[in-house]
Amino acid sequence: MTMTDGRTGLARRGEALAARHLAGLGMEVLERNWRHGRAEADLVLRDGAALVICEVKTRRGLGYGDPLEAITVTKARRLRQLAGAYVSQADEGFGEVRVDAVGILWPDDGRPQLRHVRGVWS
Numbered sequence: 001m002t003m004t005d006g007r008t009g010l011a012r013r014g015e016a017l018a019a020r021h022l023a024g025l026g027m028e029v030l031e032r033n034w035r036h037g038r039a040e041a042d043l044v045l046r047d048g049a050a051l052v053i054c055e056v057k058t059r060r061g062l063g064y065g066d067p068l069e070a071i072t073v074t075k076a077r078r079l080r081q082l083a084g085a086y087v088s089q090a091d092e093g094f095g096e097v098r099v100d101a102v103g104i105l106w107p108d109d110g111r112p113q114l115r116h117v118r119g120v121w122s
Contacts (some may be wrong), residue, residue, distance in 0.1 A: 014058025015042050018102040021114055027052065036085040044086060049095030053083045058104040058112075065096050067103035068117065069090065076120070 019029050021038040022045055031044035043054040055075065057067035064070075076099065083097045098119045 010058050010060065011056075014102075014104045014106060014112075015056045015106060017058075017106075017112055017114065018054065018056045018116075020103070021116065022052075022054065022100075025116075031086075034082075034086065036082055039082050041079065041082045041086070046094075047052055047098075048089070051083060051085070051087060051090075051094035051097045052100050053079050053097075054088055054100040054102060055079055056102045058106055060107055061105065067105065068115065071101055071120075 013033065019032065022043065023029055025047075027045040027047045029043060029045055031041070034041045034044050035062075041053045042056040043052075045052040046055060055071055057070050059067045062104045083099060087094060087097060101117045101120050103115045103117075104112050
């Protein structure tokens, strides 16, 4: 396994954990890894009448900072644009649109710690 394979596997496990967590909060997962052009939304969900675009960042430790710190202003702008693209192609309307983030610390030898932030850049 290469370093890239390890990061990709960790990212996919993190996205799956985030999807389960958010579904447990009553959200419906509409899409995983939805692409529009060159941009990608990790999770697209419905929370009641709201459309939620969710960015998931998973790390093994804090060596590069908190996972949520990796979501830059540029990334937030892309997420908002993705939300607009999703709404424009959807067959239904949404009462509101918001961008959430999930940060996961998942050490090799421990349980994952998940933090969900709602409406970060809406």
